[in-house]
Amino acid sequence: MPQVGYSPVEGGVPTTEVELRVFHLPHHGNACAFVFDDATIGIVDWGTKDITSFAALLDETKTSRVRFVVATHAHSDHTKGLELILRECVERDITVNRLFYPATGPVNLGPYDYLNRAAIFAHENGMNIHALSVNDFPEDQVQPPPYVARTDHWEVTILAPPSSTNTSHQLISHRRETNPGNTTSLILLFRYLNNAAAPSGHALLPGDATPALLRFAASLSEQYPELSIDNDTIVVPHHGSAHNWPDWMNQYINGNAIVSAGPNGKDHPHENVLKTIARTCDANEGGRLYCTSYARACRDAFASDPVLMRNPLLGQGPCFGDIRVRLSRAGSTVIGKDPAGDFRRRYGFCTRL
Numbered sequence: 001m002p003q004v005g006y007s008p009v010e011g012g013v014p015t016t017e018v019e020l021r022v023f024h025l026p027h028h029g030n031a032c033a034f035v036f037d038d039a040t041i042g043i044v045d046w047g048t049k050d051i052t053s054f055a056a057l058l059d060e061t062k063t064s065r066v067r068f069v070v071a072t073h074a075h076s077d078h079t080k081g082l083e084l085i086l087r088e089c090v091e092r093d094i095t096v097n098r099l100f101y102p103a104t105g106p107v108n109l110g111p112y113d114y115l116n117r118a119a120i121f122a123h124e125n126g127m128n129i130h131a132l133s134v135n136d137f138p139e140d141q142v143q144p145p146p147y148v149a150r151t152d153h154w155e156v157t158i159l160a161p162p163s164s165t166n167t168s169h170q171l172i173s174h175r176r177e178t179n180p181g182n183t184t185s186l187i188l189l190f191r192y193l194n195n196a197a198a199p200s201g202h203a204l205l206p207g208d209a210t211p212a213l214l215r216f217a218a219s220l221s222e223q224y225p226e227l228s229i230d231n232d233t234i235v236v237p238h239h240g241s242a243h244n245w246p247d248w249m250n251q252y253i254n255g256n257a258i259v260s261a262g263p264n265g266k267d268h269p270h271e272n273v274l275k276t277i278a279r280t281c282d283a284n285e286g287g288r289l290y291c292t293s294y295a296r297a298c299r300d301a302f303a304s305d306p307v308l309m310r311n312p313l314l315g316q317g318p319c320f321g322d323i324r325v326r327l328s329r330a331g332s333t334v335i336g337k338d339p340a341g342d343f344r345r346r347y348g349f350c351t352r353l
Contacts, residue, residue: 016153016192019335020203020325022235023053024292028262029077032205032235033057034156034190036067042149042156043069044188044205046081053322054085064094067149068156069122071101072186072207074115074179082118090125098128100148102161102184103170113179132186134220136162144224153193157227159217160187160209182208182238187217189227192329199254200331202231208238211246218252230254232287232332233325236277240269240295250280255287255332258323263293271297290323290334 019035029047033054036042039061046054046069066089071079082099089096099122101115122129134145147157161184169180185207192201206214214237221229232255238244239261257277259269274289274297281287324336 016329018154018190018201018327020190020233020327021057022258022260022292022323022325024321025260025262026050027077028239028265028268029080030072030207030235030239030260031081032260035061036151037153039063040065040067042067043085045070045072045078045207046085047077047079048081049084051081051084051088054081055088058088058092058094066094066096068098068100069096069118070148070186070188071099071115071118072188072205072209073102073181073184074113075181075208076112076114078207079114079118082114083121086118086121086125086127096122096127098130098148100130100132100158100186102132102186103166103173103180115179131166132158133161133163133166134158134216136164136216145220145227148188150193155191155193157189157191158186159189159220159227159229160206160213161185162216165213165216182210182244183213185209185213185237187213189217189229189231190327191227195329197329197331198226198228199230199232201327201329202228203233203235203325203327203332204229204231204252205235206237208244210244214246214249232256232284233258233327235260236269236273238268239265240273240277240291241267242270242272245270245273245277247276250276253277253280253287254284255281256325256334257281257287257289258325259289259291259295261291261293261295264296264299265293266296269295269297271295286331288334290320292320292323 016037021033023031025048030045032044034042041063119129132146135143145158147155149156166184169183173180187209188205190203221227229252234257236257236259240259261268278289281289326333326335
């Protein structure tokens with residue numbers, strides 16, 4: 001594991017390094033983890049029942065504490081494995097401090113109600129549970145947005161959804177007997193405190209946020225400049241769907257972008273999103289678009305080339321696999337990916353624009 005932790009620098013200000021990992025999932029889903037400077041970890045979504053990568057992370061870090069588990073919203077491709085990873089922590093006697101989520105809707109415990117099942121398990125095992133939103137009361141009552149974890153050096157903050165949206169969609173979901181989804185998705189910002197070099201080391205994890213939620217987060221960051229959503233790492237919302245990536249978001253990419261999507265997806269990620277984000281990243285020094293799997297656009301772009309299509313790397317295995325990013329005050333650096341990723345990247349659609 002790359003070194004993380006504190007090291008003294010001139011002036012006595014510690015240098016902190018944190019890892020963000022975006023995992024390749026065999027199907028359409030999302031799973032991310034922070035590895036913090038004290039070997040504690042934080043989880044954002046776990047949209048698969050395969051917890052092999054999670055178990056390997058626990059083995060590697062030898063952590064005794066999970067600071068937080070966040071479900072950005074209730075859809076199964078973000079929550080399917082949450083109860084399983086909580087159970088794994090209980091079996092290993094690993095402390096889980098908190099489970100966070102937005103509005104949850106009714107507890108119907110249907111076959112796809114993974115979030116509520118995880119919340120019930122957390123409650124039964126003494127874990128703290130919090131439903132989060134950002135206060136959007138009238139301006140004279142505005143309060144800073146909540147955070148899910150904070151130290152003297154860094155913070156993970158919630159930038160959406162606004163409480164009014166959260167409440168209204170929770171009521172709608174009760175009436176329809178469904179769980180609210182993208183319209184209540186949490187948007188998380190990792191940032192270093194007192195970092196004059198912002199957005200260096202910023203990472204934005206928007207879950208499946210809609211354009212309206214992204215706009216709210218951008219507006220909030222104008223009220224609180226220290227929460228700028230200018231960033232040098234972003235996990236692209238909604239697995240790169242065209243509807244949920246408005247063009248105006250490109251101005252906030254100042255480094256790398258990561259698309260967490262299943263293999264051979266047609267609309268997640270969408271060809272147009274791959275194009276616009278790849279161009280935006282390429283315009284930034286050191287920036288690059290990474291994907292955990294090939295989009296269908298990658299295969300279609302080279303379907304007429306018999307040499308490329310004979311290459312077995314196109315037809316099997318992950319595209320780039322798990323993506324590992326080192327977040328530091330000096331900037332974000334991709335430090336790990338599928339060992340064959342660079343070779344596969346040569347055949348990726350975003351490199352042939």
